[in-house]
Amino acid sequence: MRGKIIVTTKMLFSLLLHCFCVATTASIPSGGLLAATSNGSPETIRVERPYFDDVSPRNVSTVVGQSAVLRCRAKHIGNRTVSWMRKRDLHILTSHIFTYTGDARFSVLHPEPSDDWDLKIDYVQPRDAGVYECQINTEPKINMAVVLNVEDESHTPATSAPPRSSAAAATIWGSQDVYVKKGSTISLTCSVNVHSSPPSSASVLWYHGNAVVDFDSPRGGISLETEKTEGGTTSKLLVTKAALTDSGNYTCVPNNAHPASVSVHVLNGEHPAAMQTSNKASSYLTSQLSCAILTYLLSSTVGR
Structure with a gap:
């Protein structure tokens, strides 16, 4: 029986001590904590809030x-x-x-x-x-x-950068006209023959028409890879799942060199080779028809 009383007394003491700690903690200002000192008495340690x-x-x-x-x-x-x-x-x-x-x-x-x-x-x-x-x-x-x-919201690519050296220029790889199929990826690579100063991942801007390419637009699927090389800077623009609205003029504008542009054509199921063949065939037929008419007129004149 005495052993049970001792256990109960210990439990009550622990419960009272717990209640004391909770009550003391509640009275501490925001950021305060309780810690025990060497003699066992509680001490407030203040912790700063952000x-x-x-x-x-x-x-x-x-x-x-x-x-x-x-x-x-x-x-x-x-x-x-x-x-x-x-x-x-x-x-x-x-x-x-x-x-x-x-x-x-x-x-x-x-x-x-x-x-x-x-x-x-x-x-x-x-x-x-x-x-x-x-x-x-x-x-x-x-x-x-x-x-x-x-x-100053009247911003255009022509005034987007500080004065440049006449020898510093950007070059977009490939031809001046790029043809891609609808749904494919537009990949444009721009090389600049000078290093940016100071070096920055945003040392090259890309424009679609007169607007800066928006990487956070709801369209999505647009990314930019910029790499520093020994000869200058290379910037690669990727536009996935090309739509007809992605057609137009794309301009690479370095912060310390002259820009370069390329025209992108997004085709809706038609290949540029077919377009060129069609144009050549049309030109050939026109030429043949002109010759036939001229021959007929000459023969008619001679017959008279």
């Missing part, structure tokens, strides 16, 4: 063709992750130091071991204007909004 060091402007302005940096300084994030989201389409652009968009103009600036997680956008376009959110994946999630304003 927060944004709001010292940077919430409104950033730039002009078309330049770079923009959206500042975000996150303090005490611990093992949590900082990410950037574009508000208009809820597209996650970056997470930690990784980029989650096919648009190579976006990157994260995070010099170790700083608290800065800045979003950099190279060669800003009018469509980049809007609200961006820097987020920390706490529970609940906390975020800080930054507004990007873009000026």
Whole structure:
């Protein structure tokens, strides 16, 4: 019986100690924890919660063709992750130091071991204007909004880059007219005979008509591969599942060299060789008919 009483007393003591810990924890300010000291008495250890060091402007302005940096300084994030989201389409652009968009103009600036997680956008376009959110994946999630304003929307490929050397030029491989079947892949490779300064994965822009190729468009299936070589820069544009609307003029615009253009024709089941053969046949028939008419007229004149 005494043994049972001792066990019950120990259980009650443990329960009281547990209740004391819960009550003490509840009275600790946010971020406080309990720990035992060497003599067994509880001690509060304060743990800082993540927060944004709001010292940077919430409104950033730039002009078309330049770079923009959206500042975000996150303090005490611990093992949590900082990410950037574009508000208009809820597209996650970056997470930690990784980029989650096919648009190579976006990157994260995070010099170790700083608290800065800045979003950099190279060669800003009018469509980049809007609200961006820097987020920390706490529970609940906390975020800080930054507004990007873009000026001078009358941007064309001819004014997209700074002054270039007359010897620096881009070249698109192959002929000036590219024919692809509907549903296949458009593959365009552009070589630039100089290195970009400073080196950047966005050192070459591609235009379809007068608009910059949008890698995040609802169409999807568009990607860019940029490679630095000894002789300069090579940029490869891939457009999968080609549609008739993908036809048109494509221009490779380096940031320090003259651009190059190519005309893409998406064919709906017709091969360009057939088109050329048809044109030659038509020309031949026209020539033969002209000769026949001329012969008839001459013979008629002689007969009179």
